[in-house]
Amino acid sequence: MSKNRTMMRSLAALCLLAVVASMRVAHAAPAAFTKLNARVIDSYVIPGFDRLAKTSGELVDNLSRTCEGSAKAAKAVKKDFADTVLAWAAVEFLRFGPMSQIGRPERFDFWPDPRGVTQRQVAALVAKRDATALDPALLAKKSAAVQGLSALEVLLDDDAPPLTGTDEAAVYRCKLAVSIAQSTHALAREILTEWQGDAGWRHRMVEPSATDARYKTPEEPAGDFARALITGLQMIQDREVVPMIAVLQTPGKEPRLPFQRSGLSARYISAGVASIKSLYETMGLGRGVPSEKAWMPRWITAAFGRLARDAPAAVKGIPQAENNPDRARQLRMVRFHVEGIRKLIGRELAPLAGLTIGFNELDGD
Structure with a gap:
């Protein structure tokens, strides 16, 4: 009985510590998000x-x-x-x-x-x-x-x-x-x-306010920034990668890519990748992750580097896309890295930072 009481007291103490810790996090989070919001808006947006x-x-x-x-x-x-x-x-x-x-x-x-x-x-x-x-x-x-x-x-x-x-x-x-x-x-x-x-x-x-129609807490703007990362990656996937894959699967079919007429498709996708990476780094989502998940931001950084190399190359030389033997491999790697970054940010790093992404701008399109 005495042993049970001791265990109950220990459990109660642990629960109390958890509550206190969560309260501390809750009090610290708004200030951290406020700084993040100001940094992203002033340095990037x-x-x-x-x-x-x-x-x-x-x-x-x-x-x-x-x-x-x-x-x-x-x-x-x-x-x-x-x-x-x-x-x-x-x-x-x-x-x-x-x-x-x-x-x-x-x-x-x-x-x-x-x-x-x-x-x-x-x-x-x-x-x-x-x-x-x-x-x-x-x-x-x-x-x-x-x-x-x-x-x-x-x-x-x-x-x-x-x-x-x-x-x-x-x-x-x-x-x-x-x-x-x-x-x-x-x-x-x-x-x-x-x-x-x-x-x-x-x-x-x-400076969100309870009376504001859109932003009532500091977490909400930060969530929009994280959602923008997912939206940007989805744009690359849907507007450049998927059309090119369709071309390779249908010989003779010409892709329809953004700014293809002016010959800017490769530079456009390169700028998109660099911009998404810049926003990710400005947000600092890879900082302060638990040691067991430290590989995630390292993988994301490496994946952005590969995207910067492979994504522009995959859309270069339009409309002779199907004649490039390396293009299928490049496109598969682009898709792999885009999906990997999206999943790690959306399912791991954003939740670790206390952010809920939910639906992004392109969901339902």
């Missing part, structure tokens, strides 16, 4: 949208001068467009804050577009010489398919006469390209502005 606003602004300037006849500006447009695409790759998976508004990501880039809606609708605007599309404010009210980077890519890289032409169609196409670029730049500036100020998203996420 806002600089990313600031870069998008700057590159798209430079694109507007050089496109406008191109339409005025500047040969020098016309040469700069291709680089400006590439810079804007790569800046977009760094933030497109951040589907929280201002980007949680329905339709905004699609206005930046209407993709995936398996039926070629963008090309058809842009061609229709050109055929009609639709004057309303030349006003960025009115263009923003039209279909998302005629806004953003994929629509601009159609005008810059299709088989029609160049924007520098003097015929009526070329003049309209150039003005439409400027309008699309202006609309994209305005949207980037709008989102950047919405991060700032006392009522901005930064304040709401760093």
Whole structure:
């Protein structure tokens, strides 16, 4: 009996210690999450949208001068467009804050577009010489398919006469390209502005409130950052890896990849991988894991390195994808590492950090 009482007391003491320990963790967690939220927003999120606003602004300037006849500006447009695409790759998976508004990501880039809606609708605007599309404010009210980077890519890289032409169609196409670029730049500036100020998203996420409609605790914004990692990895899987695997399984079939027309697919996926890795490192999810799980962040770091090597190579040389004997192996390795990183972050590192991911932005699409 005495032995039982002793065991009961010991068990009670252990339970009490566990409760006290959990209380300590609960009190420490909000401060840690608050620092994490501020670090991610100030070091990654806002600089990313600031870069998008700057590159798209430079694109507007050089496109406008191109339409005025500047040969020098016309040469700069291709680089400006590439810079804007790569800046977009760094933030497109951040589907929280201002980007949680329905339709905004699609206005930046209407993709995936398996039926070629963008090309058809842009061609229709050109055929009609639709004057309303030349006003960025009115263009923003039209279909998302005629806004953003994929629509601009159609005008810059299709088989029609160049924007520098003097015929009526070329003049309209150039003005439409400027309008699309202006609309994209305005949207980037709008989102950047919405991060700032006392009522901005930064304040709401760093200092959540019980009265806030979206963020009531510091854990919720941190959970959105972790969810963004999963979303970004899923985008790589669904938009680059899966289409390429389908091509290899169907000889003669040409893949449809993001920014394929402009030859930016490999650089785009490379920028996406680097950006997801940067967000992961900024969050610090691999720090402070138990010793028995220390292999996980090491594996993730190595997997990101392999993705940086294999993912761009797997989509390079389109449309002769099926002729590359190494491509199937590269794609299998890309899929393996993407899935591995997703599972370790979603099932292990995020829960260890006290974060619940749940559904991500692309679930149900």
